Amino acid sequence: MHCLPFMSYQFRKRTKLEDIVYSLHLYFNGLSLRNTSKAISRFVQRSHTAIRDWIQKYRPERLFFKRKRVSEFIVDETQLKVGSEYIWLWVAIESETKNIIAISISKERNMFVAEHFLSDIVNEYDQHPVSTDGGTWYPQACKFLKLKHHLHSTLEKSLIERTMQYIKDRTECFDDYFPCRKKKCKLKHVKQWLNLFADYYNKEKIS
Secondary structure, eight states, X not given: OTTHHHHHHHHHSOOOHHXXXXXXXXXXXXXXXXXXXXXXXXXXXXXXXXXXXXHHHTOGGGSSOOOSOOOOEEEEEEXXXXXXXXXXXXXXXXXXXXXXXXXXXXXOOSHHHHHHHHHHHHHHHOOOXXXXXXXXXXXXXXXXXXXXXXXXXXXXXXXXXXXXXXXXXXXXHHHHHSOOOOTTOOOHHHHHHHHHHHHHHHHHHHO
16 A cells, blocks of 8 residues: 555656667667566666557657758768677758758768768758768769758868767767677668657757
């Protein structure tokens, strides 16, 4: 009887967003719903059905909202280690809010990958000028997509570099403790987790 008020409080307590992101990372990395529930039990008690509800609520394809007003895309890429291999992380931020508006990964870095990444952004946000570093793969990709291209200003370079470093600092910690061990992995779970991470990053900036 004495446990009932405590149990009721735990049931109503709102789950921290970082706990949700961490749980979904474990699920996307291959754990079952029940094993994910067990893995997080040392710091938060949530059932496997709660985790299933989080997956349905935070589906990666719904994480980025479409903005009606976007003045410019600031784009960059960096290398990340996933398990035993290295991948390229592509990121675009919006110049005014500094929010991450697109994120993608690839095993190669060239004009065709850059074009595909920019094309997805254009399909979502329409055509806008693109700011990049001196990467030779960007000018031709922008030309093909009929996008105005220019090199980063000092401010734009500072904004995108801070964002990229933040992502690298946080994701490398996860890779150290929970490296990808899937053979011939297609990295789908990595992309899903990065989308969740970007959504969490944007919400933290707003709050």
